[in-house]
Amino acid sequence: VTxxxxxxxxxxxxxxxxxxxxxxxxxxxxxxxxxxLNMIRIGVSERFEITDQLALGN
Known part of the structure; x- marks a missing residue:
């Protein structure tokens, strides 16, 4: 996912x-x-919420 x-x-x-x-x-x-829902953190300042539907391309 970009x-x-x-x-x-x-x-x-x-x-x-x-x-x-x-x-x-x-x-x-x-x-x-x-x-x-995937709640993703990268480092200390980036936070993303990505659904399975988006991640799987459905």
């Missing part, structure tokens, strides 16, 4: 078997799941 910011910057979040697996950042990657 997230694009208004300034044109991007963050790529990789999924494996439908679960968050990493990103293109060298900062710490961690996630929790709540139902079909």
């Amino acid at each position: 997230v694009t910011w208004p300034d044109g910057g991007t963050r790529i979040i990789h999924f494996h078997d439908g679960k968050p697996a990493g990103s293109d950042s060298s900062d710490e990657f961690r996630f929790t799941r709540e139902g079909s």
